[in-house]
Amino acid sequence: MSITPLMPVYPRCGVRPVRGEHCHLISEDGRRFLDFASGIAVNLLGHSHPGLIGAIQKQAETLMHVSNLYGSPQGEAIAQRIIDLTFADTVFFTNSGAEAVECAIKTARAYHQHVGNDHKYELITFNNAFHGRTMATISASNQEKMHKGFLPLLPGFKYLDFNDLEAAKAAIGPNTAGFLVEPIQGEGGVRIASDEFLQGLRQLCDEHDLMLVLDEVQSGVGRAGTLYAYEQFGVVPDIMSTAKGIGGGFPVGACLATEKAARGMLIGAHGSTYGGNPFAMAAIGAVLDVVSDEAFLADVRAKGERLRARLEQFIGNYPELFESVHGRGLFIGIKLKSEPRAFVAHMRDNHQVLTVSAGDNVVRVLPPLVIDDSHIDEFMDRLSAAAASYQPEGVA
Ligand SMILES: Cc1ncc(COP(=O)(O)O)c(C=O)c1O
Secondary structure: OOOOOOOOOOOOOOOOEEEEEEEEEEEEEOOOEOOHHHHHHHOOOEOOHHHHHHHHHHHHOOOOOOOOOOOOOOHHHHHHHHHHHOOOOEEEEEEHHHHHHHHHHHHHHHHHHHHOOOOHHHEEEEEOOOOOOOHHHHHHEEEEHHOOOOOOOOOOOEOOOOOOOOHHOOOOEEEEEEEEEEEOOOOOOEEOOOHHHHHHHHHHHHOOOOEEEEEOOOOOOOOOOOOOOHHHHHOOOOOEEEHHHHHOOOOOOOEEEOOHHHOOOOOOOOOOOOOOOOHHHHHHHHHHHOOOOOHHHHHHHHHHHHHHHHHHHHOOOOOOOOOEEEEEEOOOEEEEHHHHOHHHHHHHHHEEEEEEEOOOEEEEEOOOOOOOOHHHHHHHHHHHHHHHOOOOOOOO
C-alpha cells in the first residue's frame, strides 16, 4: 500500500510542530519557529495561553459534551455575549468555518422560502473568494482548482468580480437571494472590499429584500483590528459566519443572524451533534475575555500599523522581489512580484519564520494578536535575512 495514513490531500512541509510557546512553535527536531501564520488566522492568543488552557481544563473536568436535545446554559451565555457585541439577534454554533458558511447559506435560502419566495435561492459571490471545502462552499467559489474531481456543483451561485458594484447591481434577477462576500478576502490575497462596494451591496439588499451575508471566518475576531471587520466599512450584515480565531485553536464556528434573517430557521431546520457544546463554549468565552476589550483591539490596530509601516519601508530595499504591503490590523499581505510559495518556504526552512501564501502573489502575515514589539523586531530581522539570501528559481 502506498497511500499515507493521513489522506494525502495536503502538500505537507517538513516542519512537524509538537509544542507551542506563546508566539513560537517548536518542531519534532527541536527547531523553534516564529509563528506569524497562527494556524491560518486561528491562534490569536498565541500558543499555550493560560486563560484558554484554564477554561478548557476546567470545562473538561465539569462537562465536555451534551446533546443539543438538552438546554444549554453555556451556549445561551456565549450566544448572548456575541449578540451583545455584534449586529446579531441569534447564533447557531458550528465546528468549523465551512459549516458556519453552510449555515449562513441555508439561513439565507430559508428566509426567502419562509416568506413564500421559493424562487429566490441564488447567492451572488465574488471571484477568488474562499468559503470552505464542503460541496456548498466550494460551489460558492469560482476557483476551479477546488471544483476539480467534485462536479457537479450545487446550483444557486453566481460569481462576479470583487469590488464591482455595477456588476452586482446588474446581476440581480428574480432568483437572487442575496450576496455572500468576505469583507477582506483572505485566501484570495488579503484583498480589501471598498467601502462603496460593501455599502452599495447593503443598499441593494435593502432595496430588493436580499440577504447580505458576510463571511468573516478569517477577518473576524480582532484579526483586522476591530472585533469584526464589517465595523470598519459602515455596513451591518443580515447573516455572518465566524470561526477560526473565535476558539483560539479549539475547533468552533458560528453563524450569526438578525431576527428577520433567521425567520426560516425553525425547529428541525438545522442541527449539529457537537455544535455549541460546553467545551467549545468555554474556549469562546476565554477568547472573548481577551479580544472583546476595546483597549486590546486598539493595541492590535497600533501593532498592525507599526508592522505595516516597517514592512512598507523595508520592501523598498528589494524592488525586484516585493511589490506592496496592504491589510488591516494584523491581517497583512505582502504582495510579491511573482508566485509567493517559494519565498514562504525559504523563510520557513532557512529562517524559521512561518507565514502563509495566498492568491494574487501574496504572502499572508497573520501573527497571534498578542505579539509585542519584540516579535515585530524578530519578524523584521528574519524577513530581512530571508530577502537578502533569497535566490528565486531560475536566477543564478
Ligand atoms: C473566509 C473563509 N471562509 C471559510 C473558511 C473555511 O473554514 P474552515 O477551514 O474552518 O472550514 C475559511 C478558511 O480558510 C475562510 O478563510
